[in-house]
Amino acid sequence: MTEQMSSGIEIMFVGMGTVFLFLAMLVVTINILSSLIQRYFPDAHLLSAAAREVTGDTDKSIIAAITGAVHQYRNKYK
Amino acid sequence: MTEQMSSGIEIMFVGMGTVFLFLAMLVVTINILSSLIQRYFPDAHLLSAAAREVTGDTDKSIIAAITGAVHQYRNKYK
Amino acid sequence: MTEQMSSGIEIMFVGMGTVFLFLAMLVVTINILSSLIQRYFPDAHLLSAAAREVTGDTDKSIIAAITGAVHQYRNKYK
Amino acid sequence: MENLLSLWQSTGLYNFTGGQAFMMVIGFVLLFLAIKKGFEPLLLLPIGFGAILSNIPVAGIAEEGGILYYLYFGIKTGIFPLLIFMGVGAMTDFGPMLANPKTLLLGAAAQFGIFASLLGALALNFVPGLEFTLKDAAAIGIIGGADGPTAIYVASKLSPDLLGAIAVAAYSYMALVPLIQPPIMRALTTEDERKIEMQQLRRVGKTEKIVFPLMLLFLSILLLPSATPLIGMFALGNLMNACGVVDRLSQTAQNELINIVTIFLGLAVGSKLSADAFLQFKTLGILALGAIAFAIGTAAGVIMAKIMNKFSSIPINPLIGAAGVSAVPMAARVANKVGLESNPHNFLLMHAMGPNVAGVIGSAVAAGVLLSLIK
Amino acid sequence: MENLLSLWQSTGLYNFTGGQAFMMVIGFVLLFLAIKKGFEPLLLLPIGFGAILSNIPVAGIAEEGGILYYLYFGIKTGIFPLLIFMGVGAMTDFGPMLANPKTLLLGAAAQFGIFASLLGALALNFVPGLEFTLKDAAAIGIIGGADGPTAIYVASKLSPDLLGAIAVAAYSYMALVPLIQPPIMRALTTEDERKIEMQQLRRVGKTEKIVFPLMLLFLSILLLPSATPLIGMFALGNLMNACGVVDRLSQTAQNELINIVTIFLGLAVGSKLSADAFLQFKTLGILALGAIAFAIGTAAGVIMAKIMNKFSSIPINPLIGAAGVSAVPMAARVANKVGLESNPHNFLLMHAMGPNVAGVIGSAVAAGVLLSLIK
Amino acid sequence: MENLLSLWQSTGLYNFTGGQAFMMVIGFVLLFLAIKKGFEPLLLLPIGFGAILSNIPVAGIAEEGGILYYLYFGIKTGIFPLLIFMGVGAMTDFGPMLANPKTLLLGAAAQFGIFASLLGALALNFVPGLEFTLKDAAAIGIIGGADGPTAIYVASKLSPDLLGAIAVAAYSYMALVPLIQPPIMRALTTEDERKIEMQQLRRVGKTEKIVFPLMLLFLSILLLPSATPLIGMFALGNLMNACGVVDRLSQTAQNELINIVTIFLGLAVGSKLSADAFLQFKTLGILALGAIAFAIGTAAGVIMAKIMNKFSSIPINPLIGAAGVSAVPMAARVANKVGLESNPHNFLLMHAMGPNVAGVIGSAVAAGVLLSLIK
């Protein structure tokens, strides 16, 4: 096997190792940070999501109508 | 007549000749390709155009209304 | 007092003087030009503004409705 | 005290030269024409403003280190006019031309204005005090192409010193098309000819519109490679629009990108309106030749239409020949308007759009010839 | 094995210096201020991010071959701040100022902050370990102009090493205007003065709005050419908007173009936040002087308004003097808010917009003076 | 006469070389694939057009003085691919990935295609007539990253001569993902595995989405600074979008700015499709290796998902492993489609988006390794 080939193989191992190490560390960090954030800085947004889903209906139907109209307009005339 | 003038006249003839040659060849090529395309690759779009013109009315009136409104809005607030 | 300091003080006087001179001349020029323009080139736009304010109501309410709708749409979907 | 003196010595009042003052007046005139008269404001407003900025004493805005100096690179390298041409290509609909390809010949004939004024510029060398090289003459002639980016592209390659005057002349005369053309059109046609109604154009399909820009580019590659930067970028824009699969690129090319480049191009053209280059007897010659070029181009287009009418079974209204100078879409609108005067039911607009866009191609071809023959 | 070692030796962990780590913390703080505190996020977010990117060991993103190195050319040549100024000009409505031109003097007075902090910077030279040249002092003083692009433009010309700190200080204090100004405004005015209601402003016509930017440019050409790059681009933007015939250019200037340039400018400014330049005793001096500049400018504006009130028959609420520092439109809003506290029916917003935009002109003039006197 | 001859000698017909003609055919094929087959038209259309323009004889559009020559600076300096990466970052929603971070490992596994084809390129050196340096091999391998800007960035740094072929291969195979992947996915999974339904993903809050890009950048700074230009610009775009306070910058980054840069980048990549560089035996090798890279990457992703399924209590459908190659969002859609064939109620799209965007990060990391080890 040529020298080039062997350095290619080494690059493969080092490379895949780094990729896995990097993404695995990202998994760990995400898990830690997500639980910290969900515990200590919960998004008001998400907490009230359920509530909004009930009351939001009127808004949504108006918006849906307008959205449809505007989309038709834009597809036609853009 | 100066030498410059005579080369100017030559450029005029060569130039207008090239312009006419070029655009005349474009006329020929367009004619050939248009008839080839119309025969062998007709646009479904154009074939069904007549049909659509009949059924498109409802769509168009909705779109016209919205278009008008959006235009008013944009002219005023842009 | 250092030489630097004294040139700093001079810059301050020259600078504030220039700023005031410049903006004061701007005040004078604006006053002159504004009165010239208002006398000799009055904006048709402004003359008829009062009139439009009376007749514009219907337009405005339509536009207000559409504006509201489009804003809702844009805030939601942008 | 010293500071006060040095501040006074750095005022514009202290440093003004007569030439700079005069060029600023030119700049203000351009702004006035753009804003109050509606003369091609998209270009003449930034050009006029650039003229003012570049003639400010001391500030050096058009000299090394100044913003106009850097913006000028976009013209020197040809990037700005070519990007504008791409955007114009994306805005152009070749449908009417493809529906009636014969009208391309009208766009060819109208380029005669280019070569006639090239000759005119050379002839002016007999006037003492005027000296135009062949390059200058070609750059002046291209004004007759009635196409801004083409004129700027050619002038920047052949005669950058005249660029300012040439661009100003080109855009001014394009704005004056509704004044220049109608008398010539009326003089060369009879009332009956102006009344000629033309057959309705067939609808052109999407495939033809996609194939056309490629065919145009291909022909230009075979016959006239020197025109391919212009025609290539134009064809690219047109293809992006016609193909329908890269709408977001096409929209950007014909809106934000062309707007940004227009501001920069206008300012950079204005930076070439310096007293040294502009306040010369030459400039009057350029303005006169530009007007002649437009007039001759218009006449050539109309006459060509009359000739074609002799040999064609399908009638052609000779008024649409005038649209062959390009000046899109102004010249086509003029043809329509003059036609309506003679026959209120005769809408020539779409028929005139054919020669109109053909005129753009024609000037790009003429530009290619000039760039390839004159070095 | 060798590869593994060389990979380890190329990690950030292996190569970090304390200074780089500290500068990254600064970058994160700026991001935090931008995102969580809403401190001028359009600028401080890209600046903070640029600070992080440029301090990454090994990567060399701000060194030759890195993207931030190339983006910095836009600042070095002045192109980026001037394009932003053009966009700001296009967004500015001079109507309120033209309706009450006297308020321009409030915009003049508030520039005292600039020169006071220039003196302050020179005075700090008596503190051992601090050394500011006259150029440095002028660049620091311009923070008191409360105008981002002007500060960046001047700092890039006079003192590029301090550019990062100066830009950060300028934008931070602009965001802090609602905290810095009210106590000073209250301290210098009586309850009765704060209650003063002002006469409704007349409507200003289109012609006046078109003429104004040209007049402004003309005055600047005559008196202070060194301010014309800034005032010229500002006037161009304003004219494009006011004239109504180049709306597509004006829209692009105040939207896509300014957005693109803002991203690039922010990153490039951030690239000047290197440990070498920032982690110095000097930076603390700059931050302190910046705060002083804002405070003195505010005070000068308020006091000027009180003086004018003595001589004017038409009442002026001294609170609007504080808006003269510029920081558009934050300072005008602050004047409005403090006014409402004393008199809930007293809407000062439009009256404060006059001195507010006058402050922009005032700082550009001050910048011109500094650039012309200090070389 | 001389002019006529010199015009003839300047025609394309007179000057054409066989190689140029062949490269134009390649350009037309790319246009055909883009327009008629819908192969990544946003990139392949400008690339194909650039290939035609740069192979026009005489015109020299890709040589010094031509527009493509200047546009290529945007690639040489890395600015264009990095700005596109910023725009892509602004368009990317990391929500699905943050809801199920384990799927990041699928994005890691699929990068095996990169290194396998790197080895493959080196192995091809045993074929007489083929000679790939380590740099070439790495640049070829990155095709397996299935990410356009990353491939262009790496190729421009390591092997600019192969840039054209590599970019064409990368975008073509990304368009071919719906053909390449399904057979491999079916071969490696059982019907039961393909039927696995996955748990609904939790909603991810705004704070997590803001913190993620910063965390990603931070990790990259610590471990792999050579990947920070790519990951940094990607994180900047993502942060601008997620934070919600700089919407106008985020919108511009994902619309006008990315569109402008896409046109320029495509043309500039096309300018590297010259006969000299492309018409070599090497190019066939590159195309073959690219296909292998995609296939191996797909297989590695699926196998990794099967392995994870063994150790995880929460079921993972192995089909989503194929999305780990990136090719956003095509690969995720393919996973969804193949899943629906086995179980019409099984919507895998959102679950596949996790590995899909993880694949983008994975390739940027792999690019960083290659850039740091190979010099």
Ligand code: NA
């Ligand atoms: Na023409």
Ligand code: NA
């Ligand atoms: Na100010």
Ligand code: NA
């Ligand atoms: Na990938």
